[in-house]
Amino acid sequence: MTVWKRCSSSDPGNEGPALFLDRDGVVIVDRGYLSDPDQVELLPGVAETMRAAADDGYLLIGVSNQSGLGRGLFTAGDLGRVMARLDQLLAREGTGFNGFYYCPHIPQKGCRCRKPATGLFDEAAESCRWDPTRSWVVGDKISDVAFGQKGGWGRSWCAPATAPNMRTR
C-alpha cells in the first residue's frame, strides 16, 4: 500500500461520513495507465460534488489501483506529477482529497491492497475514522463495488463509466 496523501480530518475525534472515490473513470477521465500530467482531466460535476460532500461533513478519500507502476509503465515520479496536477485542478475548484491511497502492484502479486482487497481501507483507517453506516464507495468497476462490500466500511455505488457525472446519476 502506498500513500499519496495521508488522511487527516479537521475533527479527528468525530466519526463522520466518508466518501471513498476511485480516481480513474470517476474523478478524472480514464486514460489507461495515465502518466502524463497534461492528460489529467476532471470529469464534469466531480469537483462540485466533492465540494458539496465536504460541506456536508464527508471525508474525501481517494482509493486507486495503479498497477501501471508494478507493470513498469510509469514511475512513482510520473504518478506524483499526475497527482500534483490533480490536486491543483481540484484546488482551483475549491476542493481536494483529505487522503489518497493507491495500490502499485500487478494483479498477479496477490497483494492486500489491490481493490477489491481491502488494504486501502485499512491504511486509511490508521489515520482517519469514519462512520461506515453513512459512508460510500464510488467507482466505475465492479471491483470498486466489491471493495466497498468486502470492507464493510460503507455502501458501494458503481458509477457507469460512460456517464460518470456523479451528481446527476
Ligand SMILES: [Mg+2]
Ligand atoms: Mg476506475
Ligand SMILES: [Zn+2]
Ligand atoms: Zn497492492
